[in-house]
Structure formats: C-alpha cells, structure tokens
Amino acid sequence: xxxxxxxxxxxxxxxxxxxxxxxxxxxxxxxxxxxxxxxxxxxxxxxxxxxxxxxxxxxxxxxxxxxxxxxxxxxxxxxxxxxxxxxxxxxxxxxxxxxxxxxxxxxxxxxxxxxxxxxxxxxxxxxxxxxxxxxxxxxxxxxxxxxxxxxxxxxxxxxxxxxxxxxx
Amino acid sequence: xxxxxxxxxxxxxxxxxxxxxxxxxxxxxxxxxxxxxxxxxxxxxxxxxxxxxxxxxxxxxxxxxxxxxxxxxxxxxxxxxxxxxxxxxxxxxxxxxxxxxxxxxxxxxxxxxxxxxxxxxxxxxxxxxxxxxxxxxxxxxxxxxxxxxxxxxxxxxxxxxxxxxxxxxxxxxxxxxxxxxxxxxxxxxxxxxxxxxxxxxxxxxxxxxxxxxxxxxxxxxxxxxxxxxxxxxxxxxxxxxxxxxxxxxxxxxxxxxxxxxxxxxxxxxxxxxxxxxxxxxxxxxxxxxxxxxxxxxxxxxxxxxxxxxxxxxxxxxxxxxxxxxxxxxxxxxxxxxxxxxxxxxxxxxxxxxxxxxxxxxxxxxxxxxxxxxxxxxxxxxxxxxxxxxxxxxxxxxxxxxxxxxxxxxxxxxxxxxxxxxxxxxxxxxxxxxxxxxxxxxxxxxxxxxxxxxxxxxxxxxxxxxxxxxxxxxxxxxxxxxxxxxxxxxxxxxxx
Numbered sequence: 106x107x108x109x110x111x112x113x114x115x116x117x118x119x120x121x122x123x124x125x126x127x128x129x130x131x132x133x134x135x136x137x138x139x140x141x142x143x144x145x146x147x148x149x150x151x152x153x154x155x156x157x158x159x160x161x162x163x164x165x166x167x168x169x170x171x172x173x174x175x176x177x178x179x180x181x182x183x184x185x186x187x188x189x190x191x192x193x194x195x196x197x198x199x200x201x202x203x204x205x206x207x208x209x210x211x212x213x214x215x216x217x218x219x220x221x222x223x224x225x226x227x228x229x230x231x232x233x234x235x236x237x238x239x240x241x242x243x244x245x246x247x248x249x250x251x252x253x254x255x256x257x258x259x260x261x262x263x264x265x266x267x268x269x270x271x272x273x
Numbered sequence: 274x275x276x277x278x279x280x281x282x283x284x285x286x287x288x289x290x291x292x293x294x295x296x297x298x299x300x301x302x303x304x305x306x307x308x309x310x311x312x313x314x315x316x317x318x319x320x321x322x323x324x325x326x327x328x329x330x331x332x333x334x335x336x337x338x339x340x341x342x343x344x345x346x347x348x349x350x351x352x353x354x355x356x357x358x359x360x361x362x363x364x365x366x367x368x369x370x371x372x373x374x375x376x377x378x379x380x381x382x383x384x385x386x387x388x389x390x391x392x393x394x395x396x397x398x399x400x401x402x403x404x405x406x407x408x409x410x411x412x413x414x415x416x417x418x419x420x421x422x423x424x425x426x427x428x429x430x431x432x433x434x435x436x437x438x439x440x441x442x443x444x445x446x447x448x449x450x451x452x453x454x455x456x457x458x459x460x461x462x463x464x465x466x467x468x469x470x471x472x473x474x475x476x477x478x479x480x481x482x483x484x485x486x487x488x489x490x491x492x493x494x495x496x497x498x499x500x501x502x503x504x505x506x507x508x509x510x511x512x513x514x515x516x517x518x519x520x521x522x523x524x525x526x527x528x529x530x531x532x533x534x535x536x537x538x539x540x541x542x543x544x545x546x547x548x549x550x551x552x553x554x555x556x557x558x559x560x561x562x563x564x565x566x567x568x569x570x571x572x573x574x575x576x577x578x579x580x581x582x583x584x585x586x587x588x589x590x591x592x593x594x595x596x597x598x599x600x601x602x603x604x605x606x607x608x609x610x611x612x613x614x615x616x617x618x619x620x621x622x623x624x625x626x627x628x629x630x631x632x633x634x635x636x637x638x639x640x641x642x643x644x645x646x647x648x649x650x651x652x653x654x655x656x657x658x659x660x661x662x663x664x665x666x667x668x669x670x671x672x673x674x675x676x677x678x679x680x681x682x683x684x685x686x687x688x689x690x691x692x693x694x695x696x697x698x699x700x701x702x703x704x705x706x707x708x709x710x711x712x713x714x715x716x717x718x719x720x721x722x723x724x725x726x727x728x729x730x731x732x733x734x735x736x737x738x739x740x741x742x743x744x745x746x747x748x749x750x751x752x753x754x755x756x757x758x759x760x761x762x763x764x765x766x767x768x
Binding site for chain 1: 339393397400416423487488
C-alpha cells in the first residue's frame with residue numbers, strides 16, 4: 106500500500122523537521138513523538154509488529170515522557186535570539202542537499218526493486234513475533250546480547266559518576 | 274585456555290574493581306589501578322597460551338560472531354591489553370588532577386571520591402577493543418564498537434568540573450553518535466544488497482558479478498565515513514584536536530592508541546570485503562587513496578604551527594592515520610602478487626610501533642604534568658637539565674614518531690613506502706614523503722627545545738618524581754622501540 110507508506114513517511118519527516126525548527130522545547134519534544142509514531146507505523150507496514158509496538162511503548166511512551174518531565178522540571182525556556190552564521194547554514198545546507206541528491210541518484214541507479222529483501226523471521230506462523238524474536242535473540246544472538254549487557258553496565262556507572270552531585 | 278576466556282577475564286576484573294571501589298574501605302584508591310594492571314599483565318601472558326577451536330567446535334553459533342582464527346586478532350588483542358596496562362599506570366599517576374577536577378569538596382567524603390570508576394572503566398573499553406579485534410560479523414562489530422565508544426564518552430568527559438573536558442565530551446558524543454548513524458545505515462545497505470551479516474558471506478556476495486556496483490559503493494561510502502571518524506582521518510578529523518586536548522591525558526593516550534588500533538582492524542576487515550571484489554576494487558582503492566592524501570596533508574601541515582603538546586600529538590595521530598590508510602589503499606595488486614609484505618601486515622607492524630612511541634610520549638607527558646600545569650611547549654623547555662631521563666625518553670619517542678633510523682617508527686614508514694613503490698602509487702608516495710619531512714620538523718622542534726633552550730623562571734633543578742611503574746614502563750618502551758628498530762622481525766614474528 107504505497108499510499109500509507111508515503112503518508113507515514115511524510116509524518117515521520119514532518120515530525121523530525123519540527124524537532125529542529127521549533128524553539129520551544131516542549132513543542133519540539135511533541136514533534137519528536139509525531140516522528141516516532143510515523144516510524145512505528147512504517148515498521149508495522151513492514152510486518153515488524155513487535156518493533157513497531159516497542160517504538161511506541163518505549164520511545165514515544167517512556168523516553169519521551171522522561172524528556173518532557175526533565176524539560177518541565179528544569180524549566181527550560183524557549184531559545185531566543187540565537188542565530189547561526191551564514192557559513193554554518195550554507196555548509197549544513199550543502200551537505201544535506203548533497204546527501205539527498207546522492208541518495209536519489211543511488212536509488213535510481215541501483216535498481217532497488219531487484220534487490221530482494223532477505224526474509225528474517227521465519228519459522229512457524231503459529232508462534233508470535235515476540236516468541237520468534239526472543240528465541241533468536243537468546244539462542245543464536247546470545248553473544249551480542251551479553252556485550253550489550255556490559256554496555257548498559259558501563260552506561261549506568263558512567264551516568265552516576267558524571268551526574269552525581271556529591272561523590273562519596 | 275579457550276580464546277574467548279580472555280575477554281571474560283577482563284570484564285570480570287573490571288567488575289571486581291568496581292565492587293572493591295564500592296564496598297572495600299581503601300585508604301588509597303590507586304591500589305585498584307595496581308590490581309587492574311597486574312590482572313591485565315596476567316591476561317597478556319595468557320594471550321600466548323590460548324587454544325583455537327577445532328573445526329567441529331567452530332560450528333557453534335558463538336563463532337558466527339567471534340573469529341575462530343588467531344594471528345591478526347590475537348595481535349590486536351595484545352595491543353589492546355598493553356595499551357590498557359599503560360593507561361592504568363598513567364591514570365594512577367594522573368589521579369591528583371582527576372580528583373581535583375571531579376570531586377565535590379564535601380566533608381566526610383573519601384578524599385579520592387570518584388577515582389575508582391576512572392580505573393575500572395578502561396577495563397570494559399579494553400574488553401570491547403578485544404572483541405572488536407576478533408569480530409567477524411556486522412552485529413558483533415557494531416556492539417563491541419559501541420561498548421568502546423560509550424565507555425569513551427564517559428571517560429573523555431570524566432573531569433566534570435573542568436570546562437575543557439566537558440566540551441570535549443559533548444563534541445565527541447555528538448559527532449560519535451552521528452558517525453554511528455552512518456555506520457548503521459551503511460550496514461543496512463550492505464545487508465540489503467547481500468542478505469547477510471557475516472563478513473565472509475558478504476565478501477563472497479560482493480565478488481559476484483550480479484552485485485549492483487552503485488549500491489555497493491554507496492554502502493562503502495557510508496561505512497567509510499564512520500570508520501574515518503573512528504581512526505581520525507580527514508575530512509572527518511575535526512573532533513580529534515579538541516577531544517584530545519580536553520580529555521584527561523591517560524584517556525587521550527587510550528583514544529589515540531587503543532581506539533585507533535581497533536578501528537583499523539575493523540577498517541581492514543570491512544574494506545577488505547570491497548577490495549577483494551574485482552568489480553569494486555578500482556574505485557574503492559581510489560577513494561581510500563584520496564582520503565590518505567587529504568589526511569597526510571592536513572595532519573602533517575597543520576601540526577607545524579601547534580604550541581600545545583597534546584594538540585601536536587593529536588595532529589600527529591591524524592598524520593599516522595594517513596600513513597596507515599596509505600598502506601590500505603595500496604592493498605589490491607600487491608596482495609595478489611603474494612608478497613610477504615602484505616598491507617595487513619604492514620598496518621599491524623605500524624600500529625605496534627605507533628603504540629610503543631605514542632604511549633612513551635604520553636607517559637612522559639603525565640609525569641611532567643605533575644610538576645607543571647598545562648601541556649604547552651614552554652613546560653618542556655630545558656627539560657634535559659631538569660630531568661635527563663624524561664628528556665631522553667621523549668627524545669626516543671619523538672625520533673621514532675618522526676621515523677629516524679634505528680627506531681621502530683622508521684621501519685613502519687619504510688614498509689608503507691615500499692608498498693606504495695611496489696604498487697606504483699606515485700602520488701601517494703610523494704605526499705607521504707612530504708608528510709614525513711614535515712614530521713621531522715615538528716617532532717624535532719620539541720627535542721631541540723628540551724635540549725637547547727633554557728627553562729623560564731627559577732626552577733632549574735627539580736626532582737621529577739617518576740613513579741616506579743611508570744619508570745619501568747618507560748624503560749621497557751624505550752628498549753622495545755630500539756629493538757624493533759634494529760630487528761623488525763621481532764614484531765613480524767608476533768603476527
């Protein structure tokens with residue numbers, strides 16, 4: 106259904122642009138939620154239900170609520186009067202437009218239709234997405250999961266060390 | 274001892290150090306660093322007694338993520354462990370600076386509050402570097418790379434009461450996150466084109482004539498952006514000087530040796546997949562050549578006017594990345610000819626030599642930093658009078674970085690230039706020679722100011738207290754630089 110694809114892609118992009126454009130941090134955070142919803146819908150269109158739902162629950166739900174709490178608790182004000190030099194805007198614009206142009210050229214030249222997306226989550230259709238992904242993660246992919254566990258430990262220690270008011 | 278046990282030991286050691294810091298009542302928290310150092314020396318010894326899995330055992334799913342062959346990956350694991358040992362020595366020496374820039378003066382707190390984590394976190398980065406050295410799957414490359422990068426985000430910004438360190442942390446975080454985005458996008462394209470995450474399978478798929486060259490080159494370009502960021506190659510080198518200058522000195526050393534070496538293993542593996550495909554090799558090695566030329570020119574020429582020693586070493590690290598990519602760009606034809614001097618071996622040798630000389634320079638820097646605040650060149654004026662041993666160590670290090678004969682750095686550059694000649698890459702060779710010549714100027718400028726100029730102020734003879742582990746490490750590094758400069762086969766024998 107190309108219509109839904111374009112609709113939700115546009116939603117994700119508009120949300121993303123909103124994050125950058127709005128100067129009020131609360132409005133920017135809400136634009137980010139819109140962008141996440143668009144992305145979640147795209148995942149669901151690709152039959153990745155679990156990823157789509159997680160996107161909504163974890164990102165649009167938990168993480169964004171945390172963001173909003175912090176913004177409100179710290180009473181972050183609207184950014185005012187900060188303008189960027191022309192060279193910075195020109196440079197960023199050139200890189201952005203150049204990258205999009207490159208992407209268009211690559212997409213037209215690389216005959217993307219011929220590249221058949223590999224089917225990942227196979228197995229018996231009776232079991233749900235969650236089961237299949239869980240089994241994959243904890244059997245075949247257990248090793249990367251362990252490394253991610255250590256990564257989370259490091260991140261936790263790091264956050265405490267960097268942000269605790271008084272170290273003991 | 275199975276090969277995968279090494280990383281487990283390192284991680285367990287790191288957790289033990291964290292626990293000691295949290296629960297043991299230690300008078301002097303530097304003992305945590307000594308514990309980590311001794312543990313890593315044991316791990317380094319174990320590197321020589323590991324067993325690789327046999328063909329039957331290598332079929333387990335674990336080995337899809339972890340290279341079942343030794344050689345190069347063991348060598349780079351050794352580099353990671355050695356770097357971490359010396360970083361811990363430096364961190365212990367540097368601890369007064371760390372403490373004064375982190376702790377909140379609060380009555381009743383431990384006077385070295387916040388120091389234990391500074392010693393424990395490098396262990397986790399070390400485990401990540403070791404996993405990177407044997408990663409043979411896009412997934413394991415990504416997670417181990419992220420483990421290393423996230424540990425570095427914390428360590429770079431560790432001196433949280435120091436504006437420079439925080440600035441470095443924010444810059445590194447934002448640019449690092451951006452480069453990770455490029456890496457993942459590149460991986461996604463690669464997966465889309467080839468349908469596999471396994472480096473071996475991707476290599477076979479890319480060598481097939483049915484592969485679409487535009488899509489494959491786009492994937493390469495995206496991966497190149499991220500890898501060039503990691504190893505500090507132009508035009509993605511902007512973060513290097515600021516982050517190196519702002520970060521705590523031991524962490525700068527860790528970044529410039531450990532992170533760069535592991536970045537290059539992954540870079541060799543990833544670009545190797547493209548270089549082995551006859552449809553892509555021409556363009557890919559041309560792109561690498563362009564990056565090498567840019568990096569050599571920017572790194573070497575911008576280093577000349579620098580006034581701060583740490584910033585100078587940052588540009589020097591960019592310049593060395595240029596020489597290494599130059600070797601990588603020479604890859605294809607030479608490796609087909611079946612020469613013993615393959616680009617991979619040359620890069621491994623160069624990184625080994627780079628480890629010795631760069632860590633020596635940083636060891637001297639941390640020791641001098643205990644007497645003089647700041648890392649400007651003025652602090653090194655007349656160092657030979659004040660501390661002949663430190664001046665000599667820095668002399669050896671600078672001579673080797675410049676590539677003077679009888680030091681390890683000379684052979685590193687010589688092998689790279691030999692590769693370029695064999696591959697008839699004349700442009701690269703010319704730029705490389707210009708870079709090396711500029712290197713002579715800015716490295717020897719420091720040596721001249723140490724030996725010929727007089728120190729400002731009244732401090733003429735001062736006892737530069739060199740801690741015993743630092744002194745032992747310096748002597749070992751000096752001997753190793755000269756030994757590898759006389760007999761380069763010592764390092765090649767380890768490969």
